[in-house]
Amino acid sequence: MLTPARTRRHPTAGRPTRLPLESLKSLWPYLMMHRRQYIIGLLAVVVANSANLLPGYFIRFTIDGLTGQVDASAATPGITLERAGLYALGIVLASLTAGSFMLLMRRMIVVASRQTEYEIRRDIFAHLQTLDKYYYDRARTGDLMNRLTGDLSAVREMLGFGAWQIVNIISGFVTAFAVMFSLSWQLTLIVIAVIPIIVGVLWYLARLINTRHKAAQEQNSLIAARAQENFSGARVVKGYAIEDREIEDYRAMNLELLKRNVALTRVDGPLRSFTSLLLGIAFALILMVGGRLILTSPGGEFTTGMLVQFLITLERLAWPMLMIGWITGVTQRGLGSWLRLREMLDARAQVYDDPGRSDTTVKAIRGDLAFENVGVRYGTLDVLNGVNLQVPAGTFLGITGPTGAGKTVLGQLITRSIDPTSGVVKVDGQDVRLIPLKVLRDSISVVPQEPFLFSDTIANNIGFGTGNAELPVVPTGVSVVGLPFPQDIPQSPDEGRVSRAARLAGLAGDIEDFPNKYDTMLGERGVTLSGGQRQRTAIARAIVREPRILILDDSLSAVDTETERRILDGLREISEGRTVILIGHRVSTLRHADHIVVLNEGRVTEQGTHDDLLALGGHYAELERLQRLASDLDSDDEPIEDPQAAADRLESAPADPSRIPEVQK
Numbered sequence: 001m002l003t004p005a006r007t008r009r010h011p012t013a014g015r016p017t018r019l020p021l022e023s024l025k026s027l028w029p030y031l032m033m034h035r036r037q038y039i040i041g042l043l044a045v046v047v048a049n050s051a052n053l054l055p056g057y058f059i060r061f062t063i064d065g066l067t068g069q070v071d072a073s074a075a076t077p078g079i080t081l082e083r084a085g086l087y088a089l090g091i092v093l094a095s096l097t098a099g100s101f102m103l104l105m106r107r108m109i110v111v112a113s114r115q116t117e118y119e120i121r122r123d124i125f126a127h128l129q130t131l132d133k134y135y136y137d138r139a140r141t142g143d144l145m146n147r148l149t150g151d152l153s154a155v156r157e158m159l160g161f162g163a164w165q166i167v168n169i170i171s172g173f174v175t176a177f178a179v180m181f182s183l184s185w186q187l188t189l190i191v192i193a194v195i196p197i198i199v200g201v202l203w204y205l206a207r208l209i210n211t212r213h214k215a216a217q218e219q220n221s222l223i224a225a226r227a228q229e230n231f232s233g234a235r236v237v238k239g240y241a242i243e244d245r246e247i248e249d250y251r252a253m254n255l256e257l258l259k260r261n262v263a264l265t266r267v268d269g270p271l272r273s274f275t276s277l278l279l280g281i282a283f284a285l286i287l288m289v290g291g292r293l294i295l296t297s298p299g300g301e302f303t304t305g306m307l308v309q310f311l312i313t314l315e316r317l318a319w320p321m322l323m324i325g326w327i328t329g330v331t332q333r334g335l336g337s338w339l340r341l342r343e344m345l346d347a348r349a350q351v352y353d354d355p356g357r358s359d360t361t362v363k364a365i366r367g368d369l370a371f372e373n374v375g376v377r378y379g380t381l382d383v384l385n386g387v388n389l390q391v392p393a394g395t396f397l398g399i400t401g402p403t404g405a406g407k408t409v410l411g412q413l414i415t416r417s418i419d420p421t422s423g424v425v426k427v428d429g430q431d432v433r434l435i436p437l438k439v440l441r442d443s444i445s446v447v448p449q450e451p452f453l454f455s456d457t458i459a460n461n462i463g464f465g466t467g468n469a470e471l472p473v474v475p476t477g478v479s480v481v482g483l484p485f486p487q488d489i490p491q492s493p494d495e496g497r498v499s500r501a502a503r504l505a506g507l508a509g510d511i512e513d514f515p516n517k518y519d520t521m522l523g524e525r526g527v528t529l530s531g532g533q534r535q536r537t538a539i540a541r542a543i544v545r546e547p548r549i550l551i552l553d554d555s556l557s558a559v560d561t562e563t564e565r566r567i568l569d570g571l572r573e574i575s576e577g578r579t580v581i582l583i584g585h586r587v588s589t590l591r592h593a594d595h596i597v598v599l600n601e602g603r604v605t606e607q608g609t610h611d612d613l614l615a616l617g618g619h620y621a622e623l624e625r626l627q628r629l630a631s632d633l634d635s636d637d638e639p640i641e642d643p644q645a646a647a648d649r650l651e652s653a654p655a656d657p658s659r660i661p662e663v664q665k
């Protein structure tokens with residue numbers, strides 16, 4: 001997609017791509033919010049690991065007591081039933097301690113990682129609300145959704161499971177090796193020689209599993225996106241009778257998923273068996289050498305109990321060894337995902353309130369508009385060029401012209417969805433860039449070409465832009481702990497205002513026929529509106545706010561002429577003193593405008609009243625002639641010509657430039 005040649009850069013925009021470590025640093029503030037939980041949790045892992053080693057001692061003392069063997073250091077001259085009972089109790093207490101501390105760890109770390117996930121999600125969503133059209137033009141919705149779900153889960157997994165596993169592995173190895181070394185340095189040397197091989201093989205297997213798991217996940221995402229598109233485009237699929245092709249396409253993708261899952265199972269399955277085998281070999285080696293050590297230590301320096309304790313301790317290392325490979329995968333995935341989330345947090349709006357220039361004394365606008373030599377360029381394409389217009393507050397301005405002439409872009413300049421590449425757009429005589437965005441947008445309503453309706457009641461859809469003034473600002477960058485639960489967002493807009501807006505938009509009659517009137521649900525969970533009803537809902541949503549400037553972008557194209565007349569009457573009722581900009585192709589609508597502008601290839605080619613433009617005999621006059629002809633034919637029961645089609649036809653036959661008046665300077 002093309003980007004504007006001259007884009008204003010935010011002061012903090014354009015940071016270089018972060019290195020993984022640097023990216024981890026940016027995660028630090030989130031971790032610091034829960035430092036107490038993380039520290040307690042990680043200490044609990046160390047305590048649990050140490051407690052887990054105690055049963056080995058009690059088993060050793062019991063065995064040595066029972067076998068009558070006495071090692072050189074321990075005070076175990078034989079064993080009494082009472083002492084055996086104490087050892088048994090020791091084992092239970094040690095296990096209880098280990099279990100309790102693991103529970104504490106989960107309470108601390110897993111909860112902290114969930115809270116961090118909440119905080120990151122909240123901050124990203126709040127940040128996304130600050131981004132503008134430039135960002136959303138480039139971003140893919142599916143990708144944004146995937147980052148907020150899949151990537152965020154990967155980061156949470158790294159902070160929760162990953163963090164405690166890393167500490168678990170390190171403290172598990174340190175404590176186990178300390179115990180094994182104290183028992184027999186010779187056997188420990190064997191373990192040191194064998195463990196790298198075991199860890200190496202397991203690490204390789206785990207990496208393989210990670211890669212295949214990722215491949216399966218990617219295919220899973222593709223298949224989900226494919227199904228979602230099929231469901232959303234179900235009408236197109238049915239209309240073109242291409243169900244067979246869809247089934248075949250989906251089958252191929254499904255088969256690919258099966259292949260990848262089978263490949264995963266091939267390496268996933270043997271992992272545990274392999275671990276058992278490798279550990280079995282290590283055990284066999286230790287048993288042989290350890291047995292020999294017992295036999296060759298007549299002074300009882302190395303006892304049967306010590307050998308058993310050694311083996312039990314070694315067995316405790318199986319899980320941390322198995323986890324090493326997993327943890328590398330979890331960490332890599334988590335870091336990669338955090339980088340992608342950071343990209344969202346680092347994105348900056350190109351249209352923003354410049355703190356040094358914004359005029360904070362402006363609290364409301366009247367609605368005077370002026371375009372002074374305005375140009376907009378996308379790449380090498382001049383979408384608007386040298387546009388000069390004066391629109392006093394309260395004017396009903398009509399804009400027409402062929403497809404792609406720049407009409408929508410003109411409207412976008414007024415709301416500052418985009419900024420001009422050259423020239424100035426003025427509102428109330430002031431550069432629009434100096435007016436605080438909130439004030440500007442609170443005062444303007446736009447009915448876009450393709451209205452978007454939410455899965456909500458029709459009343460809430462109409463009242464969408466009202467009644468949010470008292471909402472608290474979403475706090476970002478602070479911990480969730482201790483924050484009050486958000487107040488209920490006001491859900492019910494003023495009924496009187498909503499029904500008046502619906503009446504003015506010519507929608508009230510339709511709503512009366514809906515099953516639950518204004519409480520009827522729209523969208524996926526409710527009724528489906530016709531194209532014309534959608535447009536009128538969007539018009540009602542725009543006028544309910546009583547804006548100073550109302551922009552209707554081709555918003556009456558899907559309604560019949562009778563409904564159009566009713567809407568125009570409604571607009572007249574509320575447009576007193578307000579600036580209304582109506583972009584369209586229907587002369588029957590445009591003729592009511594105080595002033596009409598014809599745009600062609602980004603330039604104002606004609607302007608004046610309906611009568612002026614008819615007299616001019618240019619694009620507008622030709623549009624009027626074609627539509628009048630179509631209407632006459634229609635009254636003779638001939639098919640009506642679509643105003644858009646008439647406009648398009650005119651595109652190929654532009655008006656005679658000699659008949660175009662000089663543009664107002």
Ligand SMILES: Nc1ncnc2c1ncn2[C@@H]1O[C@H](COP(=O)(O)OP(=O)(O)OP(=O)(O)O)[C@@H](O)[C@H]1O
Nearest residue numbers: 002003137378383402403404405406407408409410
């Ligand atoms: N974000 C963008 N990136 C690149 N080109 C763009 C972008 N937005 C608009 N354009 C181009 O600007 C030109 C004017 O678009 P605009 O939507 O204003 O046309 P329009 O007059 O409203 O047409 P229509 O009557 O079909 O709605 C078109 O050629 C369009 O492709």
